[in-house]
Amino acid sequence: MKAVPAARYLASIFLVAAFAFVSPTSPAVAQKPGGSITVGLEFEIPGFDPLKVGVFDTSTEIAAAPIFDTLTYLDDRREVQPKLALSWTHSDDFKTWTFKLRPGVKFHDGTPFNAQAVKENFDRQKDPANKCRCAFYIAYIHDVQAPDELTVVYNMNDPTVNQPALLTIQSVYNVIQSPTAWKTKGDDYNRNPVGTGPYILKSWIAGDRMVLGKSPDYWNKGHPYLDRVILKPLPDAQSRFASLQSGEADIVWDDEADADNIQKAQKDPKLAVHSYAGSGAAVYAFNTKMAPFDDVRVRQALVMALDRKKWSQAVTNGLARPASNPYGDGSWVKCKDDGALPEDVEKAKALIKDYGKPVDFKMLVTATPRGRTNGQVLQQFWKRVGANMEIEQVDQATIPPRAFMRQFQLTPWRIIDLADPDPQMYANFHTGSPVALANYSDPELDRLLEHARTTADMDKRIEDYCAISRLINKEAIWFWTFQNTYYAISSAKLKGLPKIYHGVIDVSDVWME
Amino acid sequence: MPGFVARRLLYLLPVLLAVSLMTFLIASLLPGDLAYVILGDQATPEKVEALRHDMGLDQPIWWRYLGWLGHVLEGDFGRSFRTGQTVLQAVAERLPVSFELMILAELIGLAIGVPLAIACAAKSGGALDRFMTSTAFGMLSVPTFLSAILLIYLFAVELRVLPATGYVPLAEDPSGNLRFFVLPALTLALAEWPGIMRVLRSDMIATLQEDYIALAKAKGLKPSRILFVHALKPSSLTLVTITGINIGRLIGGALIVETIFALPGIGRLLVGAIYTRDLIILQGVVLLVAAGFVLMNFIVDMLYAVLDPRIRHGHT
Numbered sequence: 020m021k022a023v024p025a026a027r028y029l030a031s032i033f034l035v036a037a038f039a040f041v042s043p044t045s046p047a048v049a050q051k052p053g054g055s056i057t058v059g060l061e062f063e064i065p066g067f068d069p070l071k072v073g074v075f076d077t078s079t080e081i082a083a084a085p086i087f088d089t090l091t092y093l094d095d096r097r098e099v100q101p102k103l104a105l106s107w108t109h110s111d112d113f114k115t116w117t118f119k120l121r122p123g124v125k126f127h128d129g130t131p132f133n134a135q136a137v138k139e140n141f142d143r144q145k146d147p148a149n150k151c152r153c154a155f156y157i158a159y160i161h162d163v164q165a166p167d168e169l170t171v172v173y174n175m176n177d178p179t180v181n182q183p184a185l186l187t188i189q190s191v192y193n194v195i196q197s198p199t200a201w202k203t204k205g206d207d208y209n210r211n212p213v214g215t216g217p218y219i220l221k222s223w224i225a226g227d228r229m230v231l232g233k234s235p236d237y238w239n240k241g242h243p244y245l246d247r248v249i250l251k252p253l254p255d256a257q258s259r260f261a262s263l264q265s266g267e268a269d270i271v272w273d274d275e276a277d278a279d280n281i282q283k284a285q286k287d288p289k290l291a292v293h294s295y296a297g298s299g300a301a302v303y304a305f306n307t308k309m310a311p312f313d314d315v316r317v318r319q320a321l322v323m324a325l326d327r328k329k330w331s332q333a334v335t336n337g338l339a340r341p342a343s344n345p346y347g348d349g350s351w352v353k354c355k356d357d358g359a360l361p362e363d364v365e366k367a368k369a370l371i372k373d374y375g376k377p378v379d380f381k382m383l384v385t386a387t388p389r390g391r392t393n394g395q396v397l398q399q400f401w402k403r404v405g406a407n408m409e410i411e412q413v414d415q416a417t418i419p420p421r422a423f424m425r426q427f428q429l430t431p432w433r434i435i436d437l438a439d440p441d442p443q444m445y446a447n448f449h450t451g452s453p454v455a456l457a458n459y460s461d462p463e464l465d466r467l468l469e470h471a472r473t474t475a476d477m478d479k480r481i482e483d484y485c486a487i488s489r490l491i492n493k494e495a496i497w498f499w500t501f502q503n504t505y506y507a508i509s510s511a512k513l514k515g516l517p518k519i520y521h522g523v524i525d526v527s528d529v530w531m532e
Numbered sequence: 533m534p535g536f537v538a539r540r541l542l543y544l545l546p547v548l549l550a551v552s553l554m555t556f557l558i559a560s561l562l563p564g565d566l567a568y569v570i571l572g573d574q575a576t577p578e579k580v581e582a583l584r585h586d587m588g589l590d591q592p593i594w595w596r597y598l599g600w601l602g603h604v605l606e607g608d609f610g611r612s613f614r615t616g617q618t619v620l621q622a623v624a625e626r627l628p629v630s631f632e633l634m635i636l637a638e639l640i641g642l643a644i645g646v647p648l649a650i651a652c653a654a655k656s657g658g659a660l661d662r663f664m665t666s667t668a669f670g671m672l673s674v675p676t677f678l679s680a681i682l683l684i685y686l687f688a689v690e691l692r693v694l695p696a697t698g699y700v701p702l703a704e705d706p707s708g709n710l711r712f713f714v715l716p717a718l719t720l721a722l723a724e725w726p727g728i729m730r731v732l733r734s735d736m737i738a739t740l741q742e743d744y745i746a747l748a749k750a751k752g753l754k755p756s757r758i759l760f761v762h763a764l765k766p767s768s769l770t771l772v773t774i775t776g777i778n779i780g781r782l783i784g785g786a787l788i789v790e791t792i793f794a795l796p797g798i799g800r801l802l803v804g805a806i807y808t809r810d811l812i813i814l815q816g817v818v819l820l821v822a823a824g825f826v827l828m829n830f831i832v833d834m835l836y837a838v839l840d841p842r843i844r845h846g847h848t
Contacts, residue, residue, distance in 0.1 A: 059697075063804055071616040074572070155574045209616055225625040226796025226804075227699045253697050254803070255792040257681055261696040262794075265688040268697075416568045416809055420575040453576055 050515065050530045055247035058526055059259045059271035063226050063252040066209035068201060069144050073152030075191045077522045081272065082250050084525040085231055085243070087194035087214030090118055090137070090171075090186045093438060095518050097351060099183045103132065103195060103215065104171075113178035113473065120169040124238045126197035127219045134165030139198040144191075153191045159442065178473040180480070184438035188521045217243035217527050227251065244515070244530035256280065263290065263508055269531070270509035270516070272524060276389060277506075278336040284508045291511045295519040297436030297503040298350035299443070300342035303382075304456035304497045309428050311378050317406075318495035320370035320378075323363045324404040327500060330396050334389075342499035344488040345434050345444065349503070352440055352481050358489030367404040378406040382429040383421060386412040390431075422456050432456065436503050436521045440484055441472045448491065457496035464490055540833055544826060551822040552604065556597050559815035565589065569809040570613050600815075609816035614808055619816030622801055629699065630790070630797035634782045636713050637720035638775065644721065645728030646771075650759055652729070653736035665733075668726035676785050680719045680792045687715060697794035716793040720785050724778055731774050735767040769839055776832030780825045 060078040065071075067083060075083060090104035104118040124132040141163040144153045159179065164172040173182060186193050200213035212220060215238070218231035231248040253259035253271065260280040262268040273281055284290040305312040305321075312318055327341035343359035346352040371378055384394035394410040401408050408429075413421065421427050434443050446452050449468050450460040464487065471483035491497055505519040515529040567583040568575045584590045588599070603610065609619035652661040688696035694715055702709045739745065740763055748758050786799035794800075798817065805813040 062807070063800075065612075065615040065808075068616075072614060073570075152570075152572065152574060206616065224699070224701065224796065225622070226800055227794070251698065251794060253794045254800070255794070258684055258697050258792045258794065261681075261684045261689050262698070265692055265696045267688075267695050414562075414809075416565075416572070416575075419571070419573045420565075420568050420577070420580060423576050 050244050051532060052244045052530065053246055054531045055245055055249065056269040056513065056526065056529065056531060057249040057251060057267060058524065059251055059253040059262055059268040061252070061254060061259075061272050063254075064229065064250070067196070067212035068209035069153045069191045069196075070149050070151050071209045072191070074156070075189075078252065078272070079191075080189045080521070080523045081525070082229060083194050083212075083214075084189040084216070084523055085218040085248055085527045086212055086216045086220060087189065087196065088216050089189060089193045089195070090120075091183045093184065093187045093518070093520055097438075097518075099187065099438075104183075104186075107183050109180075109182070113180045113475065114175045116173040116175070116179070116182045118171045118173070118183075120171060121238065122169055124215050125236065126200070126213050126215050127234060128197050128200050128213045130197045130199040130213075132195065132215050133168050134171045135168075136198055137171045137195060138163045138165040140195055141192075143198075143201075156190070157192045179441070180472065180475050181439035181441065185442070187438055189523050189525065190521075218248055221247075243528055245526075248526055260284075260508070263510070266510070269513050270507055270524065270526065270529075273506040273508055275335040275338045275504060275506070278338045281338065281506055281508065282336060289511055291509050291513070293507040293509060293516055293519060293524075295505045296340065296348045297505055297519075297521065298347045298352075298440070299434035299436045299503045300345060300347055300499040301501050301503070302342075302345065302432050302434055302497050302499050304422070304430055304432050305495070306425055306428050306430075306456070306458055307496055308425070308458040311374070311376065311380060312428060314374055315494060316370045316374045317378055319360060320367040320374070320404055321401055321406060322360050322492075322495045322498045323367040323370070324400045324406070325397075325498070325500070326362055326400060330393075330400075331501065333396055334392055338504070339501040340504060342502045344492070345447075345497070345499055346440055346484065346488070347436075347502040349436060350440060351477070352484045354481075354485035354488055356489065357485060358492035360492055360495065364403055371405045379409070380406075380428045381409045381411045383418055383427050383431065384410050384412050385415045385418065385431070387415070393431075423453055425456070425458055430456065432497075434499075434503075436505070438520075444468060444484070444487065445472055447497070448487070459494070459496045461490070461494070536837060537834065540830060544830060547826055548823055551826065552601060552819055553597065555815045555818045555822065556600055557593075559811045559818075560593055560596070562809075562811070566613075566809075566811050569811070604816075604819070609819070610812040612805075612810050612813045614810050614813075619813055619820075622813060623798065623817060623820055626796060626798045626801045628702070629795055630783070630786055630799060632702065632709075632713060633716055633720070633786060633790070633795065633797060634779060636717035637724060637782055637785075638778065640717055640721035641724030641728055641778070642775070645725035646732060648725070649729045649732035649736060650764070652733045653740060653763075654755070654759055656733075656737045656740075661733075664729065668729050671722060672726040674722065676719055676723055677788050677792065679722050680716070680789060683715050683719055684792075697792075699795050712793075712795070716789045716795055719789050719793075720782055723785065724782070727774055727778070728771065731770050732767060735770050736763055739763045739767045765839075769836065772835050772839065773832055776828055776835075779828050783821055783825065 058081065060081060062076060062078040064079050064082050067079070072079065088103045090102060091099050092102045094100050103121050103124065105121050107116060107118045109116045120134060126132055130136070141157065143149060144151050145157060159176055161174045161176050164174065166172060195215060197213035201208040204211055210223060217234055217237045217239070219234050221230045221232040223229045229250040231250070233243055233246050237243065251268070253262055253268065256277045259268070259271050263271050281292060284292050305318050307313055331337050331339040331341060344354060344357035382394065382397065384390045391412065398408050398410065418430060422430050422432065437443060445468050446454045448455055448464055450465050467483050467487050471480050471487070474480050474483065505522040507516070507519055507524045509516065512532040513529055514532055517525055567580045567587065567589055571579055571583060588596060611618050612622065648664055652664050655661060684696045687694040695712055699712050700708045745758060745762060748762050783799070786797060787803055790797045790799035791803050798821065801813065802817055805817065
């Protein structure tokens with residue numbers, strides 16, 4: 020089971036040069052050109068200039084997908100495919116990646132797309148003088164060079180075996196923006212983005228509608244299909260769903276917190292629920308330098324005391340999918356044995372008894388209805404086995420600094436859906452990393468993490484990551500609760516939507532039946 | 533009269549100053565330092581330190597307040613750290629939407645409340661009066677988020693005659709613009725008319741017992757003329773106050789209604805600023821809204837004086 024996707028994955032890296040014009044979808048039915056759709060987002064879009072907005076939230080990434088292109092994209096089988104880049108090669112040590120770019124592509128303002136443009140996008144975000152929050156996410160790349168018009172060279176700080184996959188998400192640091200546009204428009208660029216994508220920004224009413232029109236000279240001939248895409252922030256979940264039912268929106272963003280409407284839509288033949296079981300999970304980290312979590316028995320007991328099914332039922336009507344490792348069903352890392360501890364109340368009780376001292380501790384919880392509910396559920400689970408957890412409600416923004424300063428006993432965290440586990444696993448568990456929240460150091464764990472990031476053989480990497488999961492689960496320094504699942508609900512007539520990787524509903528290539 | 537206006541304007545100054553201090557303190561003392569908010573998942577102690585220094589957050593709070601106030605007096609309310617937009621730009625974009633919503637809601641509220649109040653007062657204690665009084669009481673207790681969702685389900689999902697969410701600018705498409713405003717304005721008006729009706733009804737009942745009304749009746753004037761000409765104006769004093777105060781309440785209601793109906797107004801701007809912890813937008817908008825509210829009350833005071841000469845001559 021596990022060898023097949025791994026082999027495909029490798030093939031996609033090395034054999035990709037053969038394809039010049041690959042359609043992002045390969046549907047069996049005829050696409051109907053024309054028409055327009057309205058997309059309902061959760062939040063208002065603050066803008067697209069990296070120096071102004073720092074990072075894109077999901078709503079902005081959804082809007083960025085049709086306006087901009089990335090160098091590569093993931094197809095529905097999670098294989099990396101060419102977009103603005105046609106092919107790529109790497110050095111033997113995986114510290115240099117060279118991309119050949121698609122010729123003849125122009126930005127919407129007529130600026131030619133070339134290696135210099137890619138380099139300028141990178142340099143602007145990397146420049147310490149610009150103090151961009153985005154710089155953090157490209158810190159692993161040392162520099163980008165443009166030796167000729169259509170060749171881009173990425174020089175990495177450390178070996179990176181999966182760079183083409185990491186460039187696929189429509190995030191602030193992956194979409195290619197027109198250098199001429201941000202230089203000439205100055206402060207106005209933020210709300211007047213210019214890319215190479217299939218749609219061009221036509222108008223934007225603050226807080227209301229962003230209207231995109233079909234680009235007449237899109238490099239991928241015959242695409243896109245729709246004439247117009249309208250993006251609207253619809254912040255209230257109930258009225259967002261009502262807008263879909265009444266036909267004012269054709270596709271809306273959603274999440275598990277809105278389980279009632281998702282389940283209602285699943286039964287409605289006029290609607291289609293698109294969900295994507297992503298990689299990563301909602302997780303919690305123990306501070307192993309603080310009592311009582313300096314004792315492995317206590318950590319194991321608390322993990323064994325969980326009943327994730329019941330929890331999912333209580334909070335999301337059973338929609339949330341329990342997680343037993345940090346990778347999730349959406350990852351190419353599949354483990355026969357991930358070393359998950361059993362959910363066993365009796366064993367948990369015995370471990371606490373064995374520990375002998377009272378188990379009292381505080382857990383950080385975000386001061387939101389969702390955070391409080393999760394905190395109360397955990398409190399009940401742990402009470403059953405004789406542990407007393409006190410909920411400490413804090414503001415969402417307070418959690419990262421508290422975590423970085425290790426001022427917590429137990430804190431919630433998240434592993435997001437990325438195409439490769441390395442960036443997050445290495446940061447979360449390697450000795451000395453600022454987000455290695457558990458304060459836990461193990462030479463074997465470090466060795467496995469280093470081996471996994473410098474090995475090209477996917478089977479070997481999978482073995483490494485499964486060993487890492489077994490080690491972490493056994494030591495119970497972190498635990499995983501639910502896998503990341505992303506949702507969109509659309510009219511049943513909307514076709515051609517790709518997988519919702521990273522939560523990005525990419526409507527670039529959809530059509531209406 | 534000019535002396536009266538000047539005195540009232542002078543009272544406004546300490547109020548506005550107090551409002552500015554309160555807004556600044558609330559925004560500054562909220563848990564979660566602005567530097568943490570901006571840095572998000574990269575809030576390492578060193579970066580927080582550096583950013584706090586850059587933004588002047590390491591200065592004492594009174595110093596920061598004075599600095600902010602100085603900028604505000606120069607007309608600079610600050611910039612959103614999220615979008616780079618200035619507070620004034622953001623407010624200017626959103627104000628027309630909220631303004632239109634408030635006016636329409638108030639008009640619908642008055643259109644429902646005033647005739648009902650007159651009808652009830654004309655036959656106080658009658659069947660209509662008793663029915664409407666209890667209905668008004670019931671309507672007062674329905675929260676706007678509930679009536680909003682019920683209206684959406686009825687008119688947008690079931691009947692499909694009005695849109696559930698959305699907006700077009702008035703200049704672009706006037707009739708389309710009104711279609712989008714019907715449900716949100718109605719939602720707000722449903723919470724407004726009971727207050728209007730109850731106040732005007734009781735004032736009118738009192739007025740109708742005055743001697744000059746009895747005289748008018750004795751003179752054989754038509755009942756409709758007595759109601760609309762002789763009784764309505766003297767009874768409307770409290771109504772003016774209520775309408776003024778309602779504007780403030782409507783700003784509060786707009787937070788919810790604009791969010792549910794996805795109208796890009798001031799309320800949405802505020803809710804968005806709270807969610808994204810855009811404290812600069814938050815404190816700027818709250819200050820402007822509070823100033824607007826204070827000015828509204830000032831205008832109400834002035835209207836009072838116009839309606840009732842006793843007030844401007846200080847014989848209250």
